[in-house]
Amino acid sequence: MNAATILDRIQTPDTHIDGRTVVVAGVPQGLLVPSLFIAKPDEHGRTHVYGSKGVGACDVGDPESVWAALIATGGVLFGTPDDIQAVTALLAAPRTSRTVSYLCAIAPDCGAVARAIARLAESRVLVLGAGGIGSMISMVLAGSGVGHVTFCDGDVVEASNLNRQFFYGPSDVGRKKVSVLAEAISARYPDVQARAVDGMVDLDNLPDLMRGMDMVVIGADEPPHLASDAARLAHSLGIDSISCGYVHAEGALTFLSHRAERIEPDSTVQWMRVAGGAMPSFGPANVELAGIASSTVVLNLCGLLSAAGDDLQNKWPTYELPRRWHTDV
Amino acid sequence: MKIATGLSVIASMLLASNAATAANVDANKSKAAAQPAQKKVRAVNVMTPEQAKASLGRSACVARCAVN
Numbered sequence: 001m002n003a004a005t006i007l008d009r010i011q012t013p014d015t016h017i018d019g020r021t022v023v024v025a026g027v028p029q030g031l032l033v034p035s036l037f038i039a040k041p042d043e044h045g046r047t048h049v050y051g052s053k054g055v056g057a058c059d060v061g062d063p064e065s066v067w068a069a070l071i072a073t074g075g076v077l078f079g080t081p082d083d084i085q086a087v088t089a090l091l092a093a094p095r096t097s098r099t100v101s102y103l104c105a106i107a108p109d110c111g112a113v114a115r116a117i118a119r120l121a122e123s124r125v126l127v128l129g130a131g132g133i134g135s136m137i138s139m140v141l142a143g144s145g146v147g148h149v150t151f152c153d154g155d156v157v158e159a160s161n162l163n164r165q166f167f168y169g170p171s172d173v174g175r176k177k178v179s180v181l182a183e184a185i186s187a188r189y190p191d192v193q194a195r196a197v198d199g200m201v202d203l204d205n206l207p208d209l210m211r212g213m214d215m216v217v218i219g220a221d222e223p224p225h226l227a228s229d230a231a232r233l234a235h236s237l238g239i240d241s242i243s244c245g246y247v248h249a250e251g252a253l254t255f256l257s258h259r260a261e262r263i264e265p266d267s268t269v270q271w272m273r274v275a276g277g278a279m280p281s282f283g284p285a286n287v288e289l290a291g292i293a294s295s296t297v298v299l300n301l302c303g304l305l306s307a308a309g310d311d312l313q314n315k316w317p318t319y320e321l322p323r324r325w326h327t328d329v
Numbered sequence: 330m331k332i333a334t335g336l337s338v339i340a341s342m343l344l345a346s347n348a349a350t351a352a353n354v355d356a357n358k359s360k361a362a363a364q365p366a367q368k369k370v371r372a373v374n375v376m377t378p379e380q381a382k383a384s385l386g387r388s389a390c391v392a393r394c395a396v397n
Contacts, residue, residue: 013337
């Protein structure tokens with residue numbers, strides 16, 4: 001018995017599933033979240049429902065049991081008929097479907113998902129650095145639906161960059177990174193305003209670059225005080241920031257909310273990633289950092305960072321998971 | 330199986346869960362609405378770009394946005 005069959009069997013005369021919409025007495029009540037997974041039942045008819053909030057066991061022969069598991073595990077995202085319709089349309093649109101799928105696993109209801117997508121489209125993010133981390137973050141944010149992405153870097157593409165800076169190709173060697181990146185983002189997402197700033201950043205131009213931004217991402221690591229200076233500047237200007245990088249095999253992310261009363265010295269989370277260590281410019285480390293940083297930026301812009309179980313101020317229990325894995329190994 | 334409202338137990342369970350979710354979202358909105366006061370205090374402290382630059386205590390830092 002597969003998931004579709006199980007879902008078919010739990011429908012009743014007054015409760016049915018239309019596509020992924022749960023309808024009660026003719027009125028839409030919620031959506032089955034896209035990440036929902038129902039395991040194959042065992043020989044006793046027991047199965048496990050994997051929702052966005054956890055895993056629950058149920059009896060496939062008892063519809064009430066299955067529905068209870070779907071509700072308890074976050075398998076159903078509730079909402080008003082209008083919000084359900086809006087999220088259904090966003091899920092059907094290729095440009096937004098994957099971001100919405102992700103948000104459906106975190107948002108408290110369908111209305112929050114619809115509002116989050118609208119907020120992303122209006123958001124403005126400044127990314128410092130267009131190397132292995134910054135270029136990927138810029139592209140991911142554009143793909144996520146962030147409407148305005150500004151990135152700055154003074155470097156040209158070098159052949160040694162190609163192992164980890166995937167939006168630059170051999171024919172781009174010698175060209176300005178920001179120019180190539182702007183072309184790549186615009187070609188893929190013409191609806192995004194991609195602004196390239198070619199050149200060095202310093203204390204004279206950083207405040208102007210940050211003006212009007214909703215968030216600043218620091219993906220450059222030279223000189224060493226850039227991250228702290230830029231984060232403090234952003235905080236002073238009332239803007240949230242996140243910086244990311246790594247030291248040898250340790251990844252590090254620092255999120256600083258503009259609401260933080262003071263800049264906490266321990267606001268950085270670090271975790272060991274690769275057993276035996278890895279050189280700083282080894283590609284996979286960039287990919288992971290960029291992925292986690294991008295997700296954090298998107299959730300923060302959507303106002304859902306706390307909904308993901310993270311402390312807006314400093315601590316991210318979620319990100320301790322990789323460290324535990326490492327410890328277990 | 331029917332309950333007093335005429336709806337099945339499952340239908341009632343879904344309606345109750347939807348209502349509880351909406352109530353919880355509303356409660357969080359109210360909680361968030363109470364925060365602007367705190368945010369306002371913070372906003373008073375927001376500096377101008379010139380003040381922010383001066384607060385760092387250095388006249389200039391040339392930052393090369395490049396590696397990685």
